[in-house]
Amino acid sequence: MKSLFKELFRYGRAGRAGALQQMIDEAVMLLLPVAAAAVVLTWWTERHWSWGGLELIAGLLGVTGGYYLLPGARRRIQEWTVLAKREIRTRYLRGLFTPALVDDPALTSHQVIQRDLNGIARLDSFYGTFLPAICASGLVYAVLVVLAVAWHSWVALLPLLCMVLMGGGMMLLQKLSPTINRQYMQGFLKMGGRFLDDLGGMRTLVLFGAGERSAAAFAEDAEFFRGKTMALLKYQLQSLFVLNGVVFAGIGGSALLLAPAVTTGRLTLTQAGVLWLLLAQLLVFERRLGYFMHIIMSTRPALQNISRVISTGETAPAGPTDAATSAPITTVRFQDASFHYPDGQPLWAHVTLTLQPGRLIGLVGKNGSGKSTLAQILRGRLKITSGTVMFNDETATQLTPAEFTSHVAYLNDRPYLFSGTIGENIALGVPDQTGWWAQVQALGLCAFVEALPQGLATPVGENGRFLSPGQRQQIAFARLVLMAKDVYVFDEATANIDAENAQIMMTAMQRLSQTKIVLCITHEWQAIRLLDQINFLAQGRITTAGYSELAKDNPDFKRLLASQQGMEAAG
Numbered sequence: 001m002k003s004l005f006k007e008l009f010r011y012g013r014a015g016r017a018g019a020l021q022q023m024i025d026e027a028v029m030l031l032l033p034v035a036a037a038a039v040v041l042t043w044w045t046e047r048h049w050s051w052g053g054l055e056l057i058a059g060l061l062g063v064t065g066g067y068y069l070l071p072g073a074r075r076r077i078q079e080w081t082v083l084a085k086r087e088i089r090t091r092y093l094r095g096l097f098t099p100a101l102v103d104d105p106a107l108t109s110h111q112v113i114q115r116d117l118n119g120i121a122r123l124d125s126f127y128g129t130f131l132p133a134i135c136a137s138g139l140v141y142a143v144l145v146v147l148a149v150a151w152h153s154w155v156a157l158l159p160l161l162c163m164v165l166m167g168g169g170m171m172l173l174q175k176l177s178p179t180i181n182r183q184y185m186q187g188f189l190k191m192g193g194r195f196l197d198d199l200g201g202m203r204t205l206v207l208f209g210a211g212e213r214s215a216a217a218f219a220e221d222a223e224f225f226r227g228k229t230m231a232l233l234k235y236q237l238q239s240l241f242v243l244n245g246v247v248f249a250g251i252g253g254s255a256l257l258l259a260p261a262v263t264t265g266r267l268t269l270t271q272a273g274v275l276w277l278l279l280a281q282l283l284v285f286e287r288r289l290g291y292f293m294h295i296i297m298s299t300r301p302a303l304q305n306i307s308r309v310i311s312t313g314e315t316a317p318a319g320p321t322d323a324a325t326s327a328p329i330t331t332v333r334f335q336d337a338s339f340h341y342p343d344g345q346p347l348w349a350h351v352t353l354t355l356q357p358g359r360l361i362g363l364v365g366k367n368g369s370g371k372s373t374l375a376q377i378l379r380g381r382l383k384i385t386s387g388t389v390m391f392n393d394e395t396a397t398q399l400t401p402a403e404f405t406s407h408v409a410y411l412n413d414r415p416y417l418f419s420g421t422i423g424e425n426i427a428l429g430v431p432d433q434t435g436w437w438a439q440v441q442a443l444g445l446c447a448f449v450e451a452l453p454q455g456l457a458t459p460v461g462e463n464g465r466f467l468s469p470g471q472r473q474q475i476a477f478a479r480l481v482l483m484a485k486d487v488y489v490f491d492e493a494t495a496n497i498d499a500e501n502a503q504i505m506m507t508a509m510q511r512l513s514q515t516k517i518v519l520c521i522t523h524e525w526q527a528i529r530l531l532d533q534i535n536f537l538a539q540g541r542i543t544t545a546g547y548s549e550l551a552k553d554n555p556d557f558k559r560l561l562a563s564q565q566g567m568e569a570a571g
């Protein structure tokens with residue numbers, strides 16, 4: 001928690017000094033009513049004006065009046081808050097786009113929006129409440145201690161006692177808090193995730209007449225969230241009850257304790273009044289701090305995540321193009337490699353295969369045999385559980401996520417297109433905007449663009465919905481080729497597109513494989529036929545051979561082909 005506060009304090013540096021000035025000034029202002037009370041009490045008990053008190057009031061008014069005459073004096077805490085939040089948001093968003101976090105399961109869009117960006121918005125309480133309250137209570141407590149020592153009173157110990165009582169009460173309640181906060185956040189994220197999902201798939205819901213079922217599921221999530229919100233509110237009210245109870249007991253109790261000191265003459269009424277007012281102010285600030293701790297506990301998961309994303313962003317290179325790119329990868333070798341998911345049986349074992357440019361290499365196997373898992377290992381997203389994977393002379397474990405991103409390109413059957421034009425989508429990552437179209441044409445990709453009236457300037461619509469799936473795939477393929485990677489992994493990239501487009505894609509893969517490592521993962525008969533070398537994955541083992549050899553000798557391969565041909569014949 002301490003390091004979290006330290007980290008928050010370092011943001012918005014340009015506005016920090018000004019904000020601290022305003023905090024100190026506001027804290028000093030708190031002494032004004034105390035000085036005024038001292039003057040009034042002196043006049044009431046001794047029938048003369050306390051000139052010292054009046055001078056103090058004049059001095060305080062002078063200092064604070066002078067400060068407030070400065071332009072923007074009252075807005076400095078607010079300005080710092082805005083600056084710090086802006087910096088945190090910028091660093092967080094930059095961190096989100098580091099290669100290491102691109103596929104982080106804790107950073108889905110609704111988690112980013114609901115938990116983290118919302119968490120940043122709630123940081124107002126840190127800059128605008130917590131720090132001013134710390135500053136004010138520090139000053140008031142220092143004055144209280146000095147006066148209590150000078151007047152031989154022990155009341156300066158009372159705020160410490162109250163703090164212990166508040167802390168104890170809060171700690172007891174906070175034993176419950178992690179569970180309550182976690183469940184509340186889970187409910188919030190689940191409901192938000194379903195909302196975004198339903199919004200994205202609204203047409204599908206309508207088409208399948210599943211709107212009512214989905215509404216019922218949403219209502220269930222909303223009810224869960226409502227229950228957890230009520231639990232959180234109850235817990236917050238209980239905390240407030242503890243905080244208020246201690247504050248009021250402290251204020252009332254201190255008055256009762258100071259009264260005998262006045263009656264026995266150990267303190268004058270003015271001294272007792274001054275001590276009591278300082279105590280009351282201090283306790284009110286302690287209450288504010290207690291409540292702040294409460295808010296910070298509920299924002300903690302977001303803050304921890306924000307801090308993780310920011311530090312990953314700061315330590316990793318800003319993007320794939322900035323990554324330390326070593327020599328091009330010309331060989332990838334799996335040597336006696338095995339893999340299993342933490343909760344599963346071995347998926348495949350003792351795999352040995354070599355990937356090099358010069359021929360189109362395939363990875364073939366039936367659904368669930370572990371092909372995509374192997375692709376994730378090639379991308380550095382997963383690690384094998386035994387054996388070795390070598391990229392040139394380096395083991396996969398030596399490569400950083402950024403290096404994987406800079407060397408390995410991946411395309412599955414669900415690429416994302418942006419709402420701009422075809423040209424903008426293809427040239428998305430191209431720094432030099434000239435000459436790229438010729439590269440695309442050389443692979444035989446995107447020839448359909450020539451027949452479009454607007455050519456490359458044709459809008460693609462939201463996620464490419466004005467285009468056919470095959471056209472979308474070609475654009476995504478071309479976009480990757482222009483990034484000039486060394487290893488290309490096509491994971492079922494020709495699934496779900498028509499035969500003509502699939503043929504174009506396969507031809508482009510063949511051409512690309514002359515200079516780059518290309519691995520085509522597929523279980524489609526039409527695509528399998530075009531592979532130069534097939535790594536066939538069945539029963540957890542890989543057999544490497546050509547098409548005709550496998551089709552002749554391997555019963556599992558024959559079965560896969562037969563079922564594929566059957567399915568394709570059935571349409």
Ligand SMILES: Nc1ncnc2c1ncn2[C@@H]1O[C@H](COP(=O)(O)OP(=O)(O)OP(=O)(O)O)[C@@H](O)[C@H]1O
Pocket residue numbers: 341342343344347365366367368369370371372373374523
């Ligand atoms: N993160 C995961 N945790 C546990 N098991 C997983 C995980 N991802 C995949 N699996 C399981 O591993 C097995 C292999 O999955 P994988 O996606 O690699 O197969 P595949 O051959 O690519 O299948 P398909 O052809 O359907 O894409 C499946 O049984 C799958 O359920």
